[in-house]
Amino acid sequence: MSSGFPLLSLIIWLPIVFGVAVFxxxxxxxxxxxxxxxxxxxxxxxxxxxxxxxGFDTTTSAMQFTESYPWFxxxxxxxxxGVDGISMPLILLNCFFTPIVVIAGWEVIKERVSQxxxxxxxxxxxxxxxxxxxxxxxxYVFWEASLIPMFLxxxxxxxxxxxxxxxxxxxxxxxxxxxxxxxxxxxYQTSGGSFSILDYHQLPIPFAPQILIFIAFFLAFAVKVxxxxxHTWLPDAHVEAPTGGSVILAAILLKLGGYGFLxxxxxxxxxxxxxxxxxxxxxxLIAVVYIGLIALMxxxxxxxxxxxxxxxxxFVTLGFxxxxxxxxxxxxxxxxxxxxxxxxxxxCVGVLYDRLxxxxxxxxxxxxNKMPAFAAxxxxxxxxxxxxxxxxxxxxxFMVIMGSVKISFWYAFLAATTLITGAAYTLWMYKRVxxxxxxxxxxxxxxxxxxxxxxxxxxxxxxxxxxxxxxxxLTDVMHxxxxxxxxxxxxxxx
Amino acid sequence: xxxxxxxxAPASSEIFILIMVxxxxxxxxxxxxxxxxxxxxxxxxxxxxxxVLTFLSFSTDVSQTFSGMFVDDAMADILKLxxxxxxxxxxxxxxxxxEDRGMLRGEFFSLVLFATLGMMVMISASHFLTLxxxxxxLSLSLYALVALRRDSVVATEAAMKFFVLGALASGFLLYGxxxxxxxxxxxxxxxxxxxxxxxxxxxxxxxxxxxxxxxxISFKLSAAPFHMWAPDVYEGSPTAVTLFIxxxxxxAAFGFVMRLLIEGLGEMVADWQGMLIILAVMSMAVGNIxxxxxxxxxxxxxxxxxxxMGFVLLGFISADSNGYSSAxxxxxxxxxxxxxxxxxxxxxxxxxxxxxxxxxxxxxSKRNAWYAFVTLLLMLSLAGIPPMIGFYAKLAVLQAVVNxxxxxxxxxxxxxxxxxxFYYLRIIKLMYFDDPETSEPILPNSDVKILLSANGxxxxxxxxxxxxxxxxxxxxxxxxx
Numbered sequence: 001m002s003s004g005f006p007l008l009s010l011i012i013w014l015p016i017v018f019g020v021a022v023f024x025x026x027x028x029x030x031x032x033x034x035x036x037x038x039x040x041x042x043x044x045x046x047x048x049x050x051x052x053x054x055g056f057d058t059t060t061s062a063m064q065f066t067e068s069y070p071w072f073x074x075x076x077x078x079x080x081x082g083v084d085g086i087s088m089p090l091i092l093l094n095c096f097f098t099p100i101v102v103i104a105g106w107e108v109i110k111e112r113v114s115q116x117x118x119x120x121x122x123x124x125x126x127x128x129x130x131x132x133x134x135x136x137x138x139x140y141v142f143w144e145a146s147l148i149p150m151f152l153x154x155x156x157x158x159x160x161x162x163x164x165x166x167x168x169x170x171x172x173x174x175x176x177x178x179x180x181x182x183x184x185x186x187x188y189q190t191s192g193g194s195f196s197i198l199d200y201h202q203l204p205i206p207f208a209p210q211i212l213i214f215i216a217f218f219l220a221f222a223v224k225v226x227x228x229x230x231h232t233w234l235p236d237a238h239v240e241a242p243t244g245g246s247v248i249l250a251a252i253l254l255k256l257g258g259y260g261f262l263x264x265x266x267x268x269x270x271x272x273x274x275x276x277x278x279x280x281x282x283x284x285l286i287a288v289v290y291i292g293l294i295a296l297m298x299x300x301x302x303x304x305x306x307x308x309x310x311x312x313x314x315f316v317t318l319g320f321x322x323x324x325x326x327x328x329x330x331x332x333x334x335x336x337x338x339x340x341x342x343x344x345x346x347x348c349v350g351v352l353y354d355r356l357x358x359x360x361x362x363x364x365x366x367x368x369n370k371m372p373a374f375a376a377x378x379x380x381x382x383x384x385x386x387x388x389x390x391x392x393x394x395x396x397x398f399m400v401i402m403g404s405v406k407i408s409f410w411y412a413f414l415a416a417t418t419l420i421t422g423a424a425y426t427l428w429m430y431k432r433v434x435x436x437x438x439x440x441x442x443x444x445x446x447x448x449x450x451x452x453x454x455x456x457x458x459x460x461x462x463x464x465x466x467x468x469x470x471x472x473x474l475t476d477v478m479h480x481x482x483x484x485x486x487x488x489x490x491x492x493x494x
Numbered sequence: 495x496x497x498x499x500x501x502x503a504p505a506s507s508e509i510f511i512l513i514m515v516x517x518x519x520x521x522x523x524x525x526x527x528x529x530x531x532x533x534x535x536x537x538x539x540x541x542x543x544x545x546v547l548t549f550l551s552f553s554t555d556v557s558q559t560f561s562g563m564f565v566d567d568a569m570a571d572i573l574k575l576x577x578x579x580x581x582x583x584x585x586x587x588x589x590x591x592x593e594d595r596g597m598l599r600g601e602f603f604s605l606v607l608f609a610t611l612g613m614m615v616m617i618s619a620s621h622f623l624t625l626x627x628x629x630x631x632l633s634l635s636l637y638a639l640v641a642l643r644r645d646s647v648v649a650t651e652a653a654m655k656f657f658v659l660g661a662l663a664s665g666f667l668l669y670g671x672x673x674x675x676x677x678x679x680x681x682x683x684x685x686x687x688x689x690x691x692x693x694x695x696x697x698x699x700x701x702x703x704x705x706x707x708x709x710x711i712s713f714k715l716s717a718a719p720f721h722m723w724a725p726d727v728y729e730g731s732p733t734a735v736t737l738f739i740x741x742x743x744x745x746a747a748f749g750f751v752m753r754l755l756i757e758g759l760g761e762m763v764a765d766w767q768g769m770l771i772i773l774a775v776m777s778m779a780v781g782n783i784x785x786x787x788x789x790x791x792x793x794x795x796x797x798x799x800x801x802x803m804g805f806v807l808l809g810f811i812s813a814d815s816n817g818y819s820s821a822x823x824x825x826x827x828x829x830x831x832x833x834x835x836x837x838x839x840x841x842x843x844x845x846x847x848x849x850x851x852x853x854x855x856x857x858x859s860k861r862n863a864w865y866a867f868v869t870l871l872l873m874l875s876l877a878g879i880p881p882m883i884g885f886y887a888k889l890a891v892l893q894a895v896v897n898x899x900x901x902x903x904x905x906x907x908x909x910x911x912x913x914x915x916f917y918y919l920r921i922i923k924l925m926y927f928d929d930p931e932t933s934e935p936i937l938p939n940s941d942v943k944i945l946l947s948a949n950g951x952x953x954x955x956x957x958x959x960x961x962x963x964x965x966x967x968x969x970x971x972x973x974x975x
Contacts, residue, residue: 027863072961074968075893115863137889141880148874151919155927163927167919174879174915178908181889185896185904 015045019121031113038117042099049095061484081132085481098124101244123149136195158240165240172233176220183216214272217265224257228287238306243350251343270489277321287314292421319400330399337392344381344460365439370446377457386423392467504566507547514540522600537603563621568973580742587837588734609635613746622681652730659723667710673703683758690761718780728796737836777804782914812898819967820890827887834949857930868950877918883957
């Protein structure tokens with residue numbers, strides 16, 4: 001479906017324009033104005049993204065809302081954008097989270113407000129661009145550009161060790177993407193001068209180059225997901241990032257890696273993907289099992305959730321490389337649900353951190369006595385993080401485990417251990433923080449969540465429960481595209 | 495025997511600038527201490543006049559004059575226009591810097607104009623002798639510029655180093671040229687190509703000559719392992735002069751390489767390709783790795799220049815118009831970024847204070863958010879992050895390299911530029927993550943303010959819309975002789 005109205009472009013550029021407007025408000029004297037412009041911009045960004053969902057045709061796997069204009073003809077690069085069932089939900093997720101982080105930072109961020117708010121808006125637009133790009137150069141531009149605002153967000157508003165974390169984040173991601181750039185240039189050469197991703201899907205590639213291209217893609221996306229053993233930047237970045245940064249990082253930026261696998265690695269190099277699938281699956285299972293155990297040992301709440309993110313994203317890569325519908329759809333559902341749950345978990349930690357300025361589990365205890373409403377929300381999200389049936393966390397993991405049973409019992413067995421470790425690390429943390437006697441005078445002085453915080457957590461709770469009880473709208477949207485992808489991947493391209 | 499006067503028209507802008515050099519010197523003599531700006535304004539007018547002359551004479555025809563020693567083609571015109579723009583920007587940026595340091599004198603401007611003339615001759619030369627004359631005119635003016643603050647020990651040392659090594663490089667170049675002359679019997683660029691093609695020359699002697707020529711070129715481009723002078727000269731020179739050395743001469747050097755290696759010795763591509771590969775990889779490695787250890791911003795940018803020149807050489811390796819045009823695009827992008835970066839350094843200098851350490855960037859975003867943002871754009875562009883122009887420059891070169899079948903080279907190049915990203919990020923870190931050590935306000939003149947903002951925007955906008963500049967680069971290459 002291609003309408004005359006450039007809806008998708010608007011979804012990409014509107015937040016960026018508002019972001020620039022927020023920057024233009026200048027220093028902190030205009031902080032109030034900056035906040036309001038940011039809120040209006042992010043809400044508008046979300047509202048105009050809604051027609052993308054309502055106008056989406058779930059019966060086809062073809063690209064929808066496409067737009068294509070020549071960008072620079074010298075290299076045959078086009079401004080070519082469009083969405084299918086895989087990218088559309090991710091764009092909606094991103095547009096949904098932008099107002100969330102703007103509201104979350106509303107009172108907390110007091111320094112350089114316009115830069116903070118502006119960076120999030122610009123990032124939102126850039127990430128939409130990544131999901132919508134159908135041209136490899138356009139994709140790469142958005143992909144790399146998304147590093148810049150996040151680098152600044154971690155580095156400027158982060159914790160004590162923020163510089164190390166920001167530079168590590170930037171360089172790790174850049175390493176992967178630069179190799180991907182070489183792979184894309186190689187594809188441009190072999191395809192006879194095209195940067196269209198859809199052309200690459202049809203391009204036959206001999207086995208040896210396919211392996212190399214796959215490895216280049218794999219490095220780029222595995223760093224972003226992040227998979228074991230290139231995950232070490234994530235805990236550092238999360239711990240040091242401000243709450244809003246952590247939320248966007250976990251909820252949105254990690255999904256870029258997963259999306260990359262579905263858009264690039266699997267369809268462009270299907271034979272290499274099949275050939276190396278067992279390796280990827282083993283790495284994913286290590287993430288699920290081993291990182292789960294590491295999470296158990298953490299004393300810092302944010303670090304714990306960061307490691308649990310790595311473990312949950314292990315399910316995503318596991319699902320992709322099972323090459324069956326349960327696996328891939330389950331992995332997609334897991335991506336969306338992890339977005340809501342990890343976002344909510346980081347917001348909860350942020351609520352505590354704003355009051356006590358500590359992320360150490362040991363500094364808390366007995367919070368339920370002082371913050372009952374907060375404890376209830378945190379309970380729900382902790383349960384969802386542990387994969388309790390009825391929450392969205394269960395659906396994705398269950399589908400991926402179903403998918404892996406079809407391949408091998410042991411894959412499924414190892415993956416299923418997460419239901420135990422996940423529950424252990426999440427609930428143990430919950431117990432130590434929330435229950436027990438009031439641990440210190442600081443905890444004694446805690447006040448329960450404000451209306452603003454209540455509103456944020458309530459909205460997220462609704463989505464976590466909704467997709468847990470009734471995931472059909474989600475799977476329906478992606479069904480046609482996933483089927484098409486599976487068909488495509490099962491055919492050799494040699 | 496009739497004397498037929500040569501056709502002066504193709505060289506009109508060179509002749510004009512030579513007249514203007516004399517006018518500037520005389521006017522400055524008469525203007526006296528209080529009216530130093532006269533020389534400045536006259537210099538800018540000279541550049542503007544040259545631009546008009548070059549623009550009016552712009553055509554796709556190739557016209558040769560002075561017995562074929564001088565050529566005027568579209569590539570020369572485009573390169574010259576870029577040189578004028580760059581020199582004009584250098585003067586605007588450095589105006590208040592040199593005024594504060596007592597260098598605002600006629601000598602400065604006449605030397606800059608002489609250097610510009612040298613560059614123009616290099617770009618338009620089609621004979622080894624004219625090439626050499628242009629190169630020496632440029633080099634000697636630069637030596638003098640570096641030494642202009644004669645009571646500064648550092649500057650004098652830098653000038654000595656620059657002069658000795660530069661003279662050595664010129665010696666190499668001349669020796670190589672004499673070998674080539676011995677093998678072929680001609681110094682005309684066009685005839686040379688024909689003679690080598692007809693294989694009427696001794697291959698061995700030619701190759702030996704080529705080695706010396708490539709070594710000489712590498713000196714001038716500051717490509718490793720002939721890069722040693724660059725960090726010392728960059729550090730020792732007054733920043734305004736560093737800016738000049740680091741920017742416009744690279745455009746001329748590009749023209750020089752085109753005339754010498756591609757148009758003259760293009761038939762020997764198989765021989766120089768291998769040399770350039772080694773030079774390119776070494777430059778990128780040495781430049782990027784050594785830059786990490788620098789605490790002096792000018793030294794750091796010198797090493798960054800070395801690594802960028804490695805990338806430019808990479809563009810030549812593919813030996814087709816695609817590769818050459820990407821190298822030209824790269825040079826232009828590099829010049830744009832260098833101009834901006836040094837302008838910011840001069841902005842941080844105050845009266846009696848030289849900003850030289852990377853620590854001087856500390857907390858720039860709190861001192862002045864706008865210039866910090868411009869510097870952010872410049873640094874990201876130098877690191878090759880999209881959507882800045884530096885990314886497209888790298889993309890174009892890498893594409894040409896992969897096209898020529900050197901995919902391993904492309905991988906080495908991206909890995910080395912990953913190392914490079916680190917030290918640009920460090921500047922961003924200092925600007926944005928650290929607190930300022932001084933609260934001294936940054937107060938540039940309004941012309942610097944406008945130009946620097948435009949420079950920053952150009953880095954971004956030419957990155958988002960690179961089509962026109964890429965087309966121009968290709969056009970220039972396709973319409974060279």
